[in-house]
Amino acid sequence: METTELLKRVRRIEIKTKGLSRQIFSGEYQSAFKGRGMSFSEVRGYQYGDDVRNIDWNVTARSNEPYVKVFEEERELTVMLLVDISKSSFFGTTKQLKNELITEICAVLAFSATNNNDKVGLLLFSDKVEKFLPPKKGRGHILRIIRELLDTRPTGTGTDIGMALTYFTNMVKKRSICFLLSDFLTDGYEKPLRLAARRHDLIGMHLYDPRERELPAVGLIHARDAETGQMQWVDTDSRRVRKHYADWYNNNMKYQKSAFQKSGADSMSVETTEDYTKALLRFFKGR
Template sequence: MNTPEATPLQQLLRKLRQFEIRIRQAVDAQLQGDFHSVFKGTGLEFDDVRLYQYGDEVRAIDWAVSSKGHGTFVKTYKEEREQQVLLLLDVSASQRVGAEGRRKLDVGREICGILALTAARQSAQLGILAFSNQKELYMPPGKGIRHAYALIKSLFDLEPRSPSTAVAAGIKQALGLLKRRTVVVLISDFIDTAYERELTMLARKHDLVVVQLLDRREREFPSLGIVPLHDQETNRTVWVNTSSATFRARYRATYEQNREQISQICRRHRTEFLSITTDADYLPQLVNLFRRRNQRGNRG
């Protein structure tokens, strides 16, 4: 009896499940604990007050209650019970750079798929907003494995309508949609300008993780002589001498400047930042990210 050949979507899901297992095993091995707080946020909500004890921080004192003369009281907090996660994915034309099956967009989709499956197993609410210079796909946060599979299929089937990029506009859309503190995973190559103000607002209001996707072709352009180069986002074609030292230096400088710009912004706002190249195994970087979040959560 012949076994029917798996569809592309089934192959993708199988691959994502294998990735998820690798991550869970690696995190469990390093933490010697449960893989339970990948999406643990930093948001806390007020719970109650109790009498001050030696060692409590002064800034935790509730002066309004303490002023009533019954003793010194401090505020206590509890972790937000149900974590909400939003994947914010750039699907503009510059994300299609890379080898077949390993384009920036392919890697971005894989990362979203892994996080969706992980969220489903942690009972976290997870949604997605895919953007170019407009909203291309939005699925509000939901729970469960069916929701995760539906999200992955929608993202896999997505054919963006616009080739252009507007990171600032994508962030504005997300800010308008989010009504409570959320873990936001922003995935883009950040080949754009004038998005720092919006990124700053996102970092201040939410628990932000920034993932920059890069392809080695963007750093070292092959020496091909005089060739036509087509910009997919502007639909313009220009002839350039790719063997020229001036062109190659300018090309490399643009790449490094783009990479350093987003890195500096994230450092300034103490935001988690990953720089991932399409030809590398990115799973160890995700494991390190999850480990840091686990350790931060365990420290309270």
């Protein structure tokens, strides 16, 4: 993308999403996430009513007296955006592509975080890590995140959510709020998801186009697989073909739902045709 056009698009997204984050989401973001991050402060003697889960067994064993760990609220949080930019994200049959929707949602989340003095980091992935920006504060950093979302094209040829989660877990040691944005049209990430959710407050955001759920009957079409580039003829009038397509989508969604439930992580879905502001508000208020 030409630099001038890129800067114009960054500015348009900033104007739209910065306003939304200030007018609508800042209060919801704060109530949904502030107070969830806790850091270790000290140990003290056990008192009646203390949570036994906070007992420091090492200190207790050395002193022969029960001691508990004391935690304090972390006023500054870290927000990580893990974004699937595999080639299937550059798909859309409605008013916007999936990756355009992802960019706007990421911008809203990033500006909401920075309005609350939190750091924001970015990890872009396909079947490999395409870009990693460590968490930082400030408008300039948020604008760079938007530029990378708009301008980075995948060099990988597939999607590997498990690999991205493993990389994230290894790179970000401090507990963070992690938004994982993907169409989740893959599997094999249950274990890395569970490990990441143990350490971080992890939220999966499923972004999808309505045509991904159901193939329309429009006759014989010459279709290209977005990730492999393979071309093939598809008879969309065939009920068997349409059922196979729908089953593939539904199986991926069942896997995603099961994986998130088992990990204890939250998840939500946003269709490219709906108002994502309403979907985000429902999610924030539900927390």
